[in-house]
Amino acid sequence: MEGIGGKLRASRLAWKLTLREVEQRTLRLAQQWGNPAYRISASWLDRVERENRGLSATKLIVLANIYSLTPDQMLGMCPTPDTTFTPSEDLSVPNATLLAEGNLDTYAKVWLPDTLVTETPAEATALLPAEQGLLPSHYRRAVIGRQDRTLEPMIRAGSIVLIDTQKRSIATRREWNHEFDRPIYFLMTRDGYVSGFCELDKESDWLTVIPHALSFESNRRFRYRKDIEVVGTVVAAVIRRTE
Secondary structure (H helix, E strand, O other): OOOHHHHHHHHHHHOOOOHHHHHHHHHHHHHHHOOHHHOOOHHHHHHHHHHOOOOOHHHHHHHHHHHOOOHHHHHHOOOOOOOOOOOOHHHOOOOHHHHHOHHHHHHHHHHOOOHHHHOOOOOOOEEOOOOOOOOOOOEEEEEOOOOOOOOOOOOOOOOEEEEEOOOOOOOOHHHOOOOOOOOOEEEEEOOEEEEEEEEEOOOOOEEEEEOOOOOOOOOEEEEEOOOEEEEEEEEEEEOOOOO
16 A cells, blocks of 8 residues: 555645755745744655654644645545454443433533434524523634635534633733644624634734645634624634534
């Protein structure tokens, strides 16, 4: 089976790109995304292609953006395990008491309603009614709608997000290292709710909603606290895999 290096090389050649051209494109992406870690050197990529070296998720996302790879194609590059995991006897039977009784069952019903997969997601992202007793009052839940494709494929339509409404300040670039720990915000605009990454200008006059690198959405700019408000920071999510 061809290794990830060979697959990456095939993708590059399909676009008729040289190693140097890929490096130049990653440099532009690094400048656009404001993180030098996204830059990939030609010599490093050459070693990956020739030696099937491993690469981080960050580097794979950058190359996927340049080669226009879909999430399924990205996963297809990952090696397939040679062996099948067989659980031990102690883990083969679920703990029925744990799942059927106590707080875990209560939270599971809240986070994973029976209709999560069977119902078609709504068009618009919606903030759900507050629930008494389960969580502190400053936590709210929301469902991502089909029109809100800002964070696809990381958070798809129909996913449920938990929002901490006490965390409303926009983090600066120094407060996160890569997009996997970059804060996600839940926002209210004049047209409805949206979730996404955010940036504030130096004067805090304009807020830009930034989509996931693999999303087809574009940046959107709003007048801060006039055309858009921060409801809170997304602290957890139940991801829906299909629509």
